[in-house]
Amino acid sequence: MPVNAFAVLAEPARRRILDELRVSDRSVGELVAALTISQPAVSKHLKVLREAGFVSSRVAAQHRIYRVEPAQFAAIDEWLAPYRLLWTKHLDKLARHLDETEQ
């Protein structure tokens, strides 16, 4: 994880942006239309997302098209991995308990 990926994702507006971009690439203007905040605010969030590696942008005429960069999500997933063991273990235990009590 580069710089506090969780802090980057903590901002609801940024998660909304990612949700939009997950569907398809979008220009800044399209994102502004989709969210409810001002264009400067969107640009700032995009900057944060970009510097954290969650998105990247390409230039198309006077537009900037943003897209999701999957690698950072993989980083989050890695952080999550050891805890995943915990909760699958938990589920196992639950399942066993149900097995034992179901007859």
Place this chain on the structure above:
Amino acid sequence: MPVNAFAVLAEPARRRILDELRVSDRSVGELVAALTISQPAVSKHLKVLREAGFVSSRVAAQHRIYRVEPAQFAAIDEWLAPYRLLWTKHLDKLARHLDETEQ
């Protein structure tokens, strides 16, 4: 996700706490010893983690023992799931590219 789970995880000290608890349950005092912040600070972080459902506590004499509560991590995982598709697709594409160019 209950209340901005990402904001809860954004705090480095809280992730350190979770890392400790992942190994085994711990009392507040043990956590204080493991981290480098004051006891009140640890108690406050524990409160945040508890209210967000990441940990739970039991009473043992005058100690309070905290442990990880796996369910919340599953919630994060769910949020991540659609993005996981994205990056596995990405890996697929990469693999295919390597296949095509490897001979």
Place this chain on the structure above:
DNA sequence: CGTCTGTATGCCTTGACAGGCATATTCCGT
């Protein structure tokens, strides 16, 4: 029942950050 240990809470200060507005910058078409 006083005292000590372990933990939680209140108050206060400080720093970080989000959002709005104005403005700079970039690139297009003419």
Place this chain on the structure above:
DNA sequence: ACGGAATATGCCTGTCAAGGCATACAGACG
């Protein structure tokens, strides 16, 4: 080169949260 559209940046303000310290609270034990 000039005007305009699309996006980025600077400045300012308000809000919120973290951490420290002092203190309150709870249980154990003499």
